[in-house]
Amino acid sequence: MWRAGTFKISGQWSGVSKDQWSVVSGQQRSVVSGQWSGVSGQLTGHRSPTTDHWQLGFTLIELLVVLSILSITLSFVIPRIIGREEAELKSAARKLLYTVRRLSDEAVFKKERQALNLDMDNNEYSKGDDGKRTKLPPGISLDHLQIGKEEIKKGTTSITIFPSGFRDEAMIHLTGKEKGKGYTIVIPALGERFEIRED
Numbered sequence: 001m002w003r004a005g006t007f008k009i010s011g012q013w014s015g016v017s018k019d020q021w022s023v024v025s026g027q028q029r030s031v032v033s034g035q036w037s038g039v040s041g042q043l044t045g046h047r048s049p050t051t052d053h054w055q056l057g058f059t060l061i062e063l064l065v066v067l068s069i070l071s072i073t074l075s076f077v078i079p080r081i082i083g084r085e086e087a088e089l090k091s092a093a094r095k096l097l098y099t100v101r102r103l104s105d106e107a108v109f110k111k112e113r114q115a116l117n118l119d120m121d122n123n124e125y126s127k128g129d130d131g132k133r134t135k136l137p138p139g140i141s142l143d144h145l146q147i148g149k150e151e152i153k154k155g156t157t158s159i160t161i162f163p164s165g166f167r168d169e170a171m172i173h174l175t176g177k178e179k180g181k182g183y184t185i186v187i188p189a190l191g192e193r194f195e196i197r198e199d
Contacts, residue, residue, distance in 0.1 A: 085139065089176040092140050093183040093196050096125060096172065099134075100159070100187055101194060103127060107161040114161040118145055118172070120154050139177040146171040159187065166190055173199070 058066075103114040117126045123136040136142065144153045147170045161167040169189035175182040182199040 085177055086181065088137050089140055089174060089181065089183060090196070092136050093174050093185055095134075096174070097185050097194055097196060099125065099127065100161075100185070101192075103161050104165070104167060107163050107167075108165055111163045113163060116159045116161070117156060118142060118158065119156045120145065120152065121156075136174070141175055143173040143175040143182060145173070175199075 107114040120142050123141045124133045126133040159168045170187045172185040184197040186195045
């Protein structure tokens, strides 16, 4: 079994015998590493009790420092990523609600019927048939639409807004990447009580 030993540069050995310390033995070579003592000029080396090779690695303190730095970094990064996704979802809900409000105003002032078309499969919506199609941001989807008592999850449908101010009473459900997180846009049949509810 190997034990800790010291030796001087001149080759005089102390603490262990010369045959226990083999710097070059046949084709096997062992690298001696250690630290200098400023007073005696001796080189100190330590062997592992279970192996012929010198043990090089990290100390427990070094590992704890690295782990603490990683945990602090992740505590700042992860909330920002989650917060950004939630902000994008809420922003998409507000833009869609703004589109519904604008169409309601146009229907009353222009005395023309307006429609909001919703493509559930491609996560897109547009004003009428000729309007520019707006695609929801990546990761945000039209989960389902409820018009009256009818629930729609697939295909293309529309919410009609009449010149009299009446419109299809509807609820549009948007979901994001985070499971169970979403917003519901509430469209009343009459009046301005539009709202966004957090699911």
